[in-house]
Amino acid sequence: MSTFRAVVIDKNEAGQSVELRSFDEADLMDGDVTVRVTHSTLNYKDGLALTGKAPVVRRFPMIPGVDLVGSVETSSHPDFKPGDAVVLNGWGLGETHLGAYAEKVRVKGDWLIPLPEGLTPHQAMAIGTAGYTAMLCLMALERHGLRPDRGPAIVTGAAGGVGSVAVALLARAGWHVVASTGRPEEADYLRGLGAAEIIERGELTGSVRPLAKERWAAGVDTVGSTTLANVLSMTRYGGAVAACGLAGGMDLPSTVAPFILRGVSLLGVDSVMAPKALRMEAWDRIARELDPGKLAAMTSTVSLDEVTEAGRRIVEGKVRGRVVVEIG
Structure with missing residues (x-):
């Protein structure tokens, strides 16, 4: 053998x-x-x-x-x-x-x-589960009826794998992207991917209020825990957050206030067991919509x-x- x-x-x-x-x-x-x-x-x-x-x-x-x-x-x-x-x-x-x-x-x-047609093997793995998940998040927000004219979109863990691709995809789709990161030295990198604003991770890791000032209409969260709870508390009326990661923890120290007082939706995104048709749709879109230069960067x-x-x-x-x- x-x-x-x-x-x-x-x-x-x-x-x-x-x-x-x-x-x-x-x-x-x-x-x-x-x-x-x-x-x-x-x-x-x-x-x-x-x-x-x-x-x-x-x-x-x-x-x-x-x-x-x-x-x-x-x-x-x-x-x-x-x-x-x-x-x-x-x-x-x-x-x-x-x-x-x-x-x-x-x-x-x-x-x-x-x-997917148009992708080299190296590009496909540069995308990988992280990029494919980012596209699934964008698709979930779109299915919810959210569009860039509703307001900004927040991406947490923005300098990571999912976050980087999410920033690039959302920016290309016309969103005003707010990138949250604990690495301020990556600000230029994130702006190069299309982020319009950079905020410190610390703004989303403090004590969680049931409702905070409305700041964004949509979000892609890769962190979970207190970060996700704060993102939800700051989401505008009728907005939604696609949650796909737990780098900060599996807990969610939130209240029902964002859901029942602002009609906010929390959209769970799974990439591991997604049906084949959904996978192929996501991969087809990412092959067409992700800028090769930004992917390389x-x-x-x-x-x-x-x-x-x-x-x-x-x-x-x-x-x-x-x-x-x-x-x-």
Whole structure:
């Protein structure tokens, strides 16, 4: 049986270990498509898995990595044949199913979509789950009937992966984007992506009032906890916030006041198990609507050998924008 390189997380009484080593193809999990992986990416969830800071990994040993792009090697699925370029986001990859930080994966063909036309593999992973989630947030706000003429849109965690893409997408769609960040040194970077205003993270981390001054009509929140509670308290009448992250915590110390006194809506956005039709719509739009130059400006690249260290840095809040992991 052939072997390939993979980052492998294991756990015993002494704790969690992470190493780059040879992995036997015979130990891959069940699936009807085998993919030769060329690129992956680094999301906050990947950082949590690599560092063990949160219980992301549900079985051991595990190959982390929730995103991939690659070429089909073998397939018994009717939609895919050898040589097809494919993308996978989520579906438990890197959590319950052996993931993308490897030169090869075996997965269910129903989890795959074709690589969107007009995107290179590197660009697709520069987008990754983070960018795809940002588009799902924009689509959720649009389905709610919100448009730029209703007022500004806030993006929290704006210098991170989801936040960076959300800023660029909202700005392109015509929104006056307010970018919240705890890294004031990234102000020029965020303005380059299209942010019209930059506010300090501290403005949204203080004590939460049931209702505060109305400041924005829409929001994309990647942080959760007190930040999301404050964003909701400052959302205009009839506005909505798309929530997709929990970097600040899973709690929500809010009241019902924004919902019953201002008609504010909280829109939950899940990217992991989103139906295929929604995935393809989001990927089609992002391929058309995300400026390639802005995508390049927010992207850095690491090798498979460097991904463990990059995972530590993203959890420590030291990574800006998007990180592509070159596999093959």
